[in-house]
Amino acid sequence: xPLALLALAIGAFGIGTTEFVIMGLxxxxxxxxxxxxxxxxxxxxxxxxxxxxxxPLMTALGTKISRKRMLMLLMGLFIVGNVLSALAPVFxxxxxxxxxxxxxxxxxxxxxxxxxxxxxxxxxxxxxxxxMFTGLTVANVVGVPLGTLVGQSAGWRxxxxxxxxxxxxxxxxxxxxxxxxxxxxxxxxRHELAAFRNVQVLLAMAMTVLGFGGVFAAITxxxxxxxxxxxxxxxxxxxxxxLFGLGMVGxxxxxxxxxxxxxxxxxxxxxxxxxxVLALFTLxxxxxxxxxxxxxxxxxxxxxTVPPLQKRVLDQASGAPxxxxxVNIGAFNLGNALSAWLGGIVIAAGLGYTAxxxxxxxxxxxxxxxxxxxxxxxxxxxxxxxxxxxxxxxEHAAAAHH
Numbered sequence: 124x125p126l127a128l129l130a131l132a133i134g135a136f137g138i139g140t141t142e143f144v145i146m147g148l149x150x151x152x153x154x155x156x157x158x159x160x161x162x163x164x165x166x167x168x169x170x171x172x173x174x175x176x177x178x179p180l181m182t183a184l185g186t187k188i189s190r191k192r193m194l195m196l197l198m199g200l201f202i203v204g205n206v207l208s209a210l211a212p213v214f215x216x217x218x219x220x221x222x223x224x225x226x227x228x229x230x231x232x233x234x235x236x237x238x239x240x241x242x243x244x245x246x247x248x249x250x251x252x253x254x255m256f257t258g259l260t261v262a263n264v265v266g267v268p269l270g271t272l273v274g275q276s277a278g279w280r281x282x283x284x285x286x287x288x289x290x291x292x293x294x295x296x297x298x299x300x301x302x303x304x305x306x307x308x309x310x311x312x313r314h315e316l317a318a319f320r321n322v323q324v325l326l327a328m329a330m331t332v333l334g335f336g337g338v339f340a341a342i343t344x345x346x347x348x349x350x351x352x353x354x355x356x357x358x359x360x361x362x363x364x365x366l367f368g369l370g371m372v373g374x375x376x377x378x379x380x381x382x383x384x385x386x387x388x389x390x391x392x393x394x395x396x397x398x399x400v401l402a403l404f405t406l407x408x409x410x411x412x413x414x415x416x417x418x419x420x421x422x423x424x425x426x427x428t429v430p431p432l433q434k435r436v437l438d439q440a441s442g443a444p445x446x447x448x449x450v451n452i453g454a455f456n457l458g459n460a461l462s463a464w465l466g467g468i469v470i471a472a473g474l475g476y477t478a479x480x481x482x483x484x485x486x487x488x489x490x491x492x493x494x495x496x497x498x499x500x501x502x503x504x505x506x507x508x509x510x511x512x513x514x515x516x517x518e519h520a521a522a523a524h525h
Contacts, residue, residue: 125242128251130296131235132258134198137289138228139262140270141205142170144286145221147271147361148279155279156214169218170225171456178229178453182446186315190234190445191301197227197234198294202287209283220283229456232256233449236433241304246383248437253379253430260375260426263368268361318440318447326497327435328447328454330490334394334432336458337401337487338425340479342367343463345418348476353414363418370422378427386431386438390494393431397424398487404480428490429455462486 145152145166153163181200185193204224211217232255239255240248266289274282318324341348349355349363374393381389400420407413433451440447465486466479 125300127242127301128239128254130293130300131194131239131255132261133289133296134194134201134231134235134293135255135258136262136266137258137286137293138201138231139259140266140289141201141224141283141286142228143263143267144270144274144282145170147267148274148282151274151279152217156217158214162214166218166221168460170221170228171460173222173225174228174456175453175460177226178233178449179446181226181230182233182449183315185230185234186445189303190238191297191303193234194231194238194297194301195294197231198290198297200224201227201231202290202294205283205287205290209280209287229452230449232259232452234445236437236448236452237445238301238304240434240437242302249382249386249430249434250379252433252437253375253382256375256379256426256429256433257372260368260371263371264365267368268365271361315446318444319450321439323439323497323501324436324447326493326500327432327439328451330390330394330428330435330493330497331432331451331454332458332461333486333493334397334428334458334490335425335455336462337397337483337485337490338421338462339459340462340466340483340486341401341404341421342418343459344466344470344476344479348408348479349414352408352476353411355411355414363415366415366419367422370419370424371426374423374425374427375429377423379430382431382434386435387494387498389431390428390435391491393424393427394487394491394494397421397428398484398491400424401480401484401487404483405477408477408480458486 149160149163149166152166153160156163181197185196188196201224204220204222204227207220207223208217209220211220235255236252239251243251270282270286273285345363345367346357346360349360350357355363378389378393400417404414404417404421407417433448436447436451437444462479462483465482469478469482470476472478
């Protein structure tokens with residue numbers, strides 16, 4: 124694998140750390156600014172919305188320059204956002220810093236996925252994408268726990284200053300290691316937008332929302348589930364999330380490896396197994412050891428879908444994949460927001476802290492149905508194309524499928 128993937132992974136590590144570390148530092152931030160925990164929670168919500176909105180916006184703005192230069196500008200934006208957060212004198216400035224940093228998130232992963240895929244042979248594209256996303260998964264194992272520890276002991280501002288420094292390392296890595304690939308000739312914003320007329324691109328994005336939403340339906344409410352149902356102490360949740368992160372790392376690498384061999388079968392297995400494991404979590408959540416194993420499996424199966432889904436979008440939007448790739452990153456965050464909302468509804472309805480697991484299972488199963496539908500449509504289209512290419516009239520080709 125090219126060294127340029129290391130630079131992309133470092134950037135992904137910084138972005139993953141800043142996205143999730145705020146969840147462990149909300150009490151400290153709220154106390155410092157003298158605001159309530161729910162109000163401080165807007166630092167999470169604001170970031171997620173910034174990713175969803177920033178992915179297409181920043182990618183559209185970047186259609187006029189080379190991908191390497193755009194990646195460098197995005198890392199610069201990420202650095203500015205985290206410095207702003209670290210130095211924020213009031214809560215509003217802190218929120219603005221979070222939003223500024225989030226604007227780089229979707230476009231960096233979207234453009235980075237295209238660059239990573241272009242750096243390797245066609246049969247290694249999903250593996251290359253997985254290598255970049257390894258930075259994001261390792262952030263959940265190393266960056267987030269360490270960032271939380273530093274923030275709780277040396278102050279949350281120190282954490283964001285360190286994350287900004289990681290951004291500088293990522294920027295220098297991109298500048299030094301990523302080749303200056305020219306912007307594709309003849310590709311304009313209208314070409315990028317045209318990809319969204321492809322039903323397969325839309326189906327892949329819907330799979331992303333539902334499949335990854337299934338993961339976060341359970342993980343969003345992991346603390347009350349593990350303390351009130353499994354019987355863990357509150358201090359143990361950090362290590363349970365490390366297990367989740369380790370699962371993410373393994374699942375991401377396995378997903379990348381097997382997606383290059385058999386993309387759709389990999390999705391079938393990962394989504395189907397994820398639905399089953401999430402359903403079982405309603406039972407295993409009552410036992411400490413079983414719960415820990417299940418959390419690891421959810422991380423592994425959830426992230427095993429990431430490289431194949433991202434590659435699926437790149438394949439189906441070939442010719443102008445950058446915007447579609449970035450919007451798919453926004454789809455992951457949309458799935459997070461949707462599942463957290465649905466999980467909150469079932470808990471508020473009095474169904475208990477394990478109820479979000481059923482929500483997650485239904486979402487993952489729905490993604491599996493869409494994957495089967497997508498593959499069926501693809502086979503039908505390919506069959507029609509073969510018949511037409513052989514010289515048979517189109518109407519005969521259509522009739523052959525009835």
